[in-house]
Amino acid sequence: MGLEVLEHLRGLEARGSPGLAAQVIEIFVRDTSTRLAALREAIARRDGDATYRIAHTLQGSAAMVGAASLARICGELATAARSGLFDRCEAIVAELDTSFQAIQHVVVG
Secondary structure: OHHHHHHHHHHHHHHOOOOHHHHHHHHHHHHHHHHHHHHHHHHHOOOHHHHHHHHHHHHHHHHHOOOHHHHHHHHHHHHHHHOOOHHHHHHHHHHHHHHHHHHHHHHOO
C-alpha cells in the first residue's frame, strides 16, 4: 500500500519539481495523523456528521496521493458513519490505522 503512494508521487515528481514527493508525503502524514485522532474522537462521541466529514476529507487526501486502498477504506467509513453504524466505524478505523501505519513505514521509514 505504501508503495502505491511512493510510485504515484515519484511519477508526479518526475513531471514536476524536485522534492515535490517529500513535501507532499510530509504534509499527508502530518495531516492524516491529526485527522485520525479527530476521527477517533468523533466516533467515540457517536457524531455521525463529524465522522462522515473527516472520513470524506481523508478519502480525498488519500486519493490525491495515490493511496487508493486507504481511500477505499475511508469511503467505507463515510458510508458507515452516514448510516450511524458506529460499531462498524470502530472496526473500520482500526483497519484505517493499520493501513496508514503501513504507508508511514514505507514512505517515512
